[in-house]
Amino acid sequence: MIxxxxxxxxxxxxxxxxxxGVLCGSVPALAEESEGQxxxxxxxxxxxxxxxxxxxxxxxxxxxxxxxxxxQSKTPVDGPCPDKNKESGGFDYIRDPLNRLLGWNIPLIxxxxxxxxxxxxxxxxxxxxxxxxxxxxxxxRPNAGWLYFGxxxxxxxxEEEGELIYFDTFELDVGIVGPGSxxxxxxxxxxxxxxxxxxxxxxxxxxxxEVGFVLNYEKKLRQPWIKNGLLRLQLDFMPSAGLALGxxxxxxxxxxMWRLGWNLKSDFGPPRIRPGAQGSDxxxxxxxxPVTFYVYAGGEGRVMGVNIFLDGNTFTESHQVDKxxxxxxxxxxxxLVHHWFRLSFSQVFRSTEFNGQKEKSxxxxxxxxxxxxx
Numbered sequence: 001m002i003x004x005x006x007x008x009x010x011x012x013x014x015x016x017x018x019x020x021g022v023l024c025g026s027v028p029a030l031a032e033e034s035e036g037q038x039x040x041x042x043x044x045x046x047x048x049x050x051x052x053x054x055x056x057x058x059x060x061x062x063x064x065x066x067x068x069x070x071x072q073s074k075t076p077v078d079g080p081c082p083d084k085n086k087e088s089g090g091f092d093y094i095r096d097p098l099n100r101l102l103g104w105n106i107p108l109i110x111x112x113x114x115x116x117x118x119x120x121x122x123x124x125x126x127x128x129x130x131x132x133x134x135x136x137x138x139x140x141r142p143n144a145g146w147l148y149f150g151x152x153x154x155x156x157x158x159e160e161e162g163e164l165i166y167f168d169t170f171e172l173d174v175g176i177v178g179p180g181s182x183x184x185x186x187x188x189x190x191x192x193x194x195x196x197x198x199x200x201x202x203x204x205x206x207x208x209x210e211v212g213f214v215l216n217y218e219k220k221l222r223q224p225w226i227k228n229g230l231l232r233l234q235l236d237f238m239p240s241a242g243l244a245l246g247x248x249x250x251x252x253x254x255x256x257m258w259r260l261g262w263n264l265k266s267d268f269g270p271p272r273i274r275p276g277a278q279g280s281d282x283x284x285x286x287x288x289x290p291v292t293f294y295v296y297a298g299g300e301g302r303v304m305g306v307n308i309f310l311d312g313n314t315f316t317e318s319h320q321v322d323k324x325x326x327x328x329x330x331x332x333x334x335x336l337v338h339h340w341f342r343l344s345f346s347q348v349f350r351s352t353e354f355n356g357q358k359e360k361s362x363x364x365x366x367x368x369x370x371x372x373x374x
Contacts, residue, residue: 046281134202262291304325327351
């Protein structure tokens, strides 16, 4: 029996058709790189972990997430140009065809071609409030896991007047929900070997195996507010808007972040695990300012159309709960960048996501990054 509600299916179909219409109705306008232009390549590895151990201290709701990403960046440089930097290399053979495929001039977005590409491997784990109950808890969310691989394109555009800086991210995540995500195995092993937590007993009622996908787009604007204040402190704010379409998530989002510190142009905030507010997977080394430090605070609201971890399986019967349409996050944190290394910690407070949820979610997010040139 296919359980695909009218509202849920309509939201997904309308979103996909709308996106296709925007893309197909646009005119190709890919700006080619100038012949002989010199680029400097850099590579970044990011490791991000989010866990309620650093929040509420209990296993419930979104209880753990892991995300590993690898980013290649190409930055135009002046002066002598080594021959190897004039040629295609690294992951250009993937990035360049994607740029050509997505090379439309889309209203409000512009040209998609970019010099950054990211590869992502991640896993999310969700559990009900009482993980020791072996029975189906009908008024709580189902056990679920999501193991995925993603590929993303990152675009930065700066307008000299007013120094407005636009940051666009396109990301396609494809993976599996259910036992094939190995969420059950990871949590049971972790509780048995790495913590004093009780053995999880409710995984027999988890969502069934299902291949899923999410196409994500986010646009962020960085506006400097104070460039050189007391003690040379800088202040900026970054409004953002996003859209996710897929069988795992479908939602629209809007957020705002304030940052206070030194050398804020080094990134766009720390990386996070979706559907949380996103930062940047890369942090370019700035020779004149090798140290960056800032604190930040912000929030994001989402209008949820599809959340498979609450709605249940798309094409087969499974446990489900009545999700809330409006979900919000409040978050604050600290970021330190020293030469090629970046370390960040964020604290996240998430509103209730389904009817009957007793407590709001609270979890921490830790990210470590290392960048090198080639």
